[in-house]
Amino acid sequence: MKTDLDSARDYSQQIAENIRDAIISGDLPVDGRLPSEADLATRFNVSRPTVREALKRLAAQNLIRTQRGATGGAFVTRPSFEQAQEHMVTTATLLLSMNTVDFETAVEARFALERACLPLACARRTPAHLASMRAEIARQGTDGLTDEEFCASDVAFHRALVDATGNPVLSWHMAGAVEAMQPLMNMITFTARSRAQITDLHQALATALAEGDLTAANAAMDALASYTLDLGGEIRARRSARPTSRPGATG
Amino acid sequence: MKTDLDSARDYSQQIAENIRDAIISGDLPVDGRLPSEADLATRFNVSRPTVREALKRLAAQNLIRTQRGATGGAFVTRPSFEQAQEHMVTTATLLLSMNTVDFETAVEARFALERACLPLACARRTPAHLASMRAEIARQGTDGLTDEEFCASDVAFHRALVDATGNPVLSWHMAGAVEAMQPLMNMITFTARSRAQITDLHQALATALAEGDLTAANAAMDALASYTLDLGGEIRARRSARPTSRPGATG
DNA sequence: GCCCTGCAATATGTCAGACAATTAACAATT
DNA sequence: AATTGTTAATTGTCTGACATATTGCAGGGC
Numbered sequence: 001m002k003t004d005l006d007s008a009r010d011y012s013q014q015i016a017e018n019i020r021d022a023i024i025s026g027d028l029p030v031d032g033r034l035p036s037e038a039d040l041a042t043r044f045n046v047s048r049p050t051v052r053e054a055l056k057r058l059a060a061q062n063l064i065r066t067q068r069g070a071t072g073g074a075f076v077t078r079p080s081f082e083q084a085q086e087h088m089v090t091t092a093t094l095l096l097s098m099n100t101v102d103f104e105t106a107v108e109a110r111f112a113l114e115r116a117c118l119p120l121a122c123a124r125r126t127p128a129h130l131a132s133m134r135a136e137i138a139r140q141g142t143d144g145l146t147d148e149e150f151c152a153s154d155v156a157f158h159r160a161l162v163d164a165t166g167n168p169v170l171s172w173h174m175a176g177a178v179e180a181m182q183p184l185m186n187m188i189t190f191t192a193r194s195r196a197q198i199t200d201l202h203q204a205l206a207t208a209l210a211e212g213d214l215t216a217a218n219a220a221m222d223a224l225a226s227y228t229l230d231l232g233g234e235i236r237a238r239r240s241a242r243p244t245s246r247p248g249a250t251g
Numbered sequence: 252m253k254t255d256l257d258s259a260r261d262y263s264q265q266i267a268e269n270i271r272d273a274i275i276s277g278d279l280p281v282d283g284r285l286p287s288e289a290d291l292a293t294r295f296n297v298s299r300p301t302v303r304e305a306l307k308r309l310a311a312q313n314l315i316r317t318q319r320g321a322t323g324g325a326f327v328t329r330p331s332f333e334q335a336q337e338h339m340v341t342t343a344t345l346l347l348s349m350n351t352v353d354f355e356t357a358v359e360a361r362f363a364l365e366r367a368c369l370p371l372a373c374a375r376r377t378p379a380h381l382a383s384m385r386a387e388i389a390r391q392g393t394d395g396l397t398d399e400e401f402c403a404s405d406v407a408f409h410r411a412l413v414d415a416t417g418n419p420v421l422s423w424h425m426a427g428a429v430e431a432m433q434p435l436m437n438m439i440t441f442t443a444r445s446r447a448q449i450t451d452l453h454q455a456l457a458t459a460l461a462e463g464d465l466t467a468a469n470a471a472m473d474a475l476a477s478y479t480l481d482l483g484g485e486i487r488a489r490r491s492a493r494p495t496s497r498p499g500a501t502g
Numbered sequence: 503g504c505c506c507t508g509c510a511a512t513a514t515g516t517c518a519g520a521c522a523a524t525t526a527a528c529a530a531t532t
Numbered sequence: 533a534a535t536t537g538t539t540a541a542t543t544g545t546c547t548g549a550c551a552t553a554t555t556g557c558a559g560g561g562c
Binding site: 012016024030049052053054056057058059060061063078079080081084087088090091093094095097098100101105106108109110112113115116117119120165167168169170172173176177 | 263267275277281300303304305307308309310311312314329330331332335338339341342344345346348349351352356357359360361363364366367368370371416418419420421423424427428
């Protein structure tokens with residue numbers, strides 16, 4: 001590991017980069033312990049707070065975890081899909097909520113990607129996946145569901161569908177695309193009719209997957225995409241009425 | 252913003268979360284300035300180093316940027332696709348290189364996603380996109396290209412293809428899927444024949460897109476996927492010969 | 503011999519105060 | 533009017549200390 005720093009740039013940033021590179025290159029093995037903060041401070045010839053800032057940067061990227069106590073320290077974290085998903089959702093949510101991208105573009109991307117899952121899902125879905133999907137469909141039909149609960153169930157349904165591909169990389173990408181849209185979807189007021197329509201399409205998807213009927217699945221997915229776009233028009237109309245548009249803001 | 256902290260958990264982490272939520276909710280507007288470190292320390296009733304650790308966490312996620320000087324401070328950064336892509340590539344590379352996922356799964360996910368881009372790319376590709384793709388095809392045919400250069404050109408070709416969808420969200424996702432595989436692809440030794448085969452398929456893709464022929468594009472993409480999987484078998488065979496497998500490690 | 507308690511060691515988490523470096527705005531000078 | 537100090541505000545870093553958590557070991561009681 002390079003330990004001489006450029007005095008013109010932030011030390012903590014350079015130290016974080018050095019350690020990060022050491023992790024990526026495999027110099028620091030997974031679950032291996034980094035030197036103690038005091039050690040690192042000596043090696044890089046900086047103070048402990050500076051080292052700590054560097055470590056916090058790495059911790060924020062889930063590259064390391066820290067543990068207190070005698071045998072504690074900073075350990076290289078094996079990247080997990082759960083953490084990566086969380087990260088992805090955060091990033092995607094930010095991109096979508098900060099007006100960087102409009103509703104139509106997000107919907108288009110999401111359904112294009114989700115459509116890509118259908119062939120694999122048709123071929124590999126297990127009874128457990130189908131059961132999850134049907135459980136959500138049942139939930140979506142219950143009375144007294146708030147819009148947010150309906151949305152959450154919708155997300156759960158689609159995640160079950162994506163998981164049916166049996167490909168964690170695909171699940172990881174899709175989780176970002178699907179979950180990040182929840183704040184936008186939460187702005188939609190679902191009428192009883194639109195709920196029924198969506199639930200019917202979910203039902204069609206589940207049936208198509210159960211029967212391995214890719215054509216039917218594609219059709220249902222396309223219908224869902226265009227229907228979601230229609231509902232989105234409602235959002236856009238409402239947003240254009242207000243001067244400042246901050247989709248994610250609650251107050 | 253909530254300023255009372257749970258004494259059982261890390262202060263710096265809680266403060267980072269609070270500020271992050273304030274950013275996401277829109278309480279702290281884009282390009283807005285955060286209170287000074289001293290201010291934040293007073294508000295949260297902690298010391299300045301603790302506040303700084305929190306800010307470094309946020310800086311590591313590209314949520315804020317800091318500036319020194321009289322009118323300096325921490326400013327909320329507008330999330331950009333460039334930064335998000337960089338982040339995505341880093342995360343995806345880590346997942347792929349740390350043995351969390353095998354080659355076949357990564358290839359399957361990548362081509363499933365890329366296949367999803369074809370309908371949009373067929374419909375929207377501009378002459379500029381086609382020119383980019385053809386430039387890479389030409390490059391791939393030149394003599395004296397190293398394997399790494401060939402790989403880089405391959406990535407550039409596919410990025411051009413993805414960009415042809417005109418959907419930045421899609422591009423963002425795909426950049427992660429495509430670029431993250433480069434380290435793995437770099438392990439492949441491309442024979443003259445395999446290069447020719449790949450370049451031919453690229454040519455077929457470009458032609459199909461130029462003519463808006465989705466069926467042909469799908470066929471070419473599928474052929475590319477299965478051919479890549481074949482080449483990957485070579486990797487697996489070579490890796491199984493060595494006890495420790497660290498794809499990303501260079502030494 | 504075995505288990506429990508208490509202490510020492512080691513590490514991270516936090517605090518307080520100080521100084522250095524950078525930058526913008528303002529005042530003074532030519 | 534333009535240029536040049538000067539000052540104030542803010543981040544970046546250092547030092548030293550204390551608080552807290554956790555492990556391991558030693559000693560005592562059973």
